[in-house]
Amino acid sequence: MKILIYSFNDKLGDGLQKITFIQSLKKIFPDSQITYTTTNTTTLKNQLSPLIQGYIDHFIEYNQINSSLINLFKKNEIFIGMYFDLIIDLQKVVIRTLKLKQIKHKFFFSAAANLLFSDYKNKNNLAFKKIYIEQFYFNILEIISNKKLDKIPNINIPKYDISNIPIKFDKKNIGIAPGAGDNDRRWPFSNYLKIAKNLRDKGYNIYFFIGPDEKDLLKECLNNNFECPEWIKGQQVSKDIRLIMNLAKKMSCLLTNDGGTSWMFQFAGVKTLKIFGLTDAKKFSRPGFSESISVQEYGYKSIIDYPVKEYEIKLFSFLERL
Numbered sequence: 001m002k003i004l005i006y007s008f009n010d011k012l013g014d015g016l017q018k019i020t021f022i023q024s025l026k027k028i029f030p031d032s033q034i035t036y037t038t039t040n041t042t043t044l045k046n047q048l049s050p051l052i053q054g055y056i057d058h059f060i061e062y063n064q065i066n067s068s069l070i071n072l073f074k075k076n077e078i079f080i081g082m083y084f085d086l087i088i089d090l091q092k093v094v095i096r097t098l099k100l101k102q103i104k105h106k107f108f109f110s111a112a113a114n115l116l117f118s119d120y121k122n123k124n125n126l127a128f129k130k131i132y133i134e135q136f137y138f139n140i141l142e143i144i145s146n147k148k149l150d151k152i153p154n155i156n157i158p159k160y161d162i163s164n165i166p167i168k169f170d171k172k173n174i175g176i177a178p179g180a181g182d183n184d185r186r187w188p189f190s191n192y193l194k195i196a197k198n199l200r201d202k203g204y205n206i207y208f209f210i211g212p213d214e215k216d217l218l219k220e221c222l223n224n225n226f227e228c229p230e231w232i233k234g235q236q237v238s239k240d241i242r243l244i245m246n247l248a249k250k251m252s253c254l255l256t257n258d259g260g261t262s263w264m265f266q267f268a269g270v271k272t273l274k275i276f277g278l279t280d281a282k283k284f285s286r287p288g289f290s291e292s293i294s295v296q297e298y299g300y301k302s303i304i305d306y307p308v309k310e311y312e313i314k315l316f317s318f319l320e321r322l
Helices: 012-028 094-101 133-145 189-201 212-223 241-248 260-267 308-320
Strands: 002-007 033-038 058-060 084-089 105-110 173-177 205-208 253-257 271-276 290-294
Touching (some): 002 012, 012 033, 012 260, 084 094, 084 133, 094 105, 105 133, 253 260, 253 308, 260 271
Parallel strands (some): 033 058, 084 105, 173 205, 173 253, 253 271, 271 290
């Protein structure tokens, strides 16, 4: 059985959110050959590859599927001569769905336009709007497999040697991830620094998790005597995602924006306090592992306007419940 999965674009968090779906799809169709395709790129092909080895057989990026009406009437040269038994559309923009459906196939699933273009019908009235994103994917699985799926499983995280980073688990260990893919998702680093100093004064051990895009913050963290366990002498220890996910297990929790690191911790089974600006807190908070602060619910238009004092009230309530 040949299966094609389509996603528009996968940054780190987007890719992590799809791993349980891909692993479960392979269990449902164990003899399938799975091709994963994106309009842009996918982190499943590189950064997240250690977590999906043996699940995806082929990647196709830059697949000529986009939101252009003109493009809808052009031949897609990428998929000439290809045929799939099943195409699964993971997004809901109608023009992209129509372009995807032009690829030769037997069965087609899409939640776009209330499943209007899908060969599968929503007999059990499963939700595809305003729900947590992993649940969205598992509702797809339930429909195409015609099986009741009661629980979203955890990711199987391969072990990784972190013996060169001498951190032992302690309930007082708190991680802080100040980065995010977009600036409008970032609470100011100066605020996180204030929080970190306050927590340290109260006896907590604070570790900053700094990605390569935030390397400019590294010096300031070190100058304030905060450890950044992913870095040694100004160099990343490793770009392997297993490093961070195994380091995550040394922390009691993570304070974070809506960025990729937050997902690594959530999928490693570590609870997060996650602050949201424009993005949907319900959709991007993993149930049981993420408590959210949605600044718009408190009358703030931008994430940068949310004050430290209000954050601390939420923070200490969160820490009491760990």
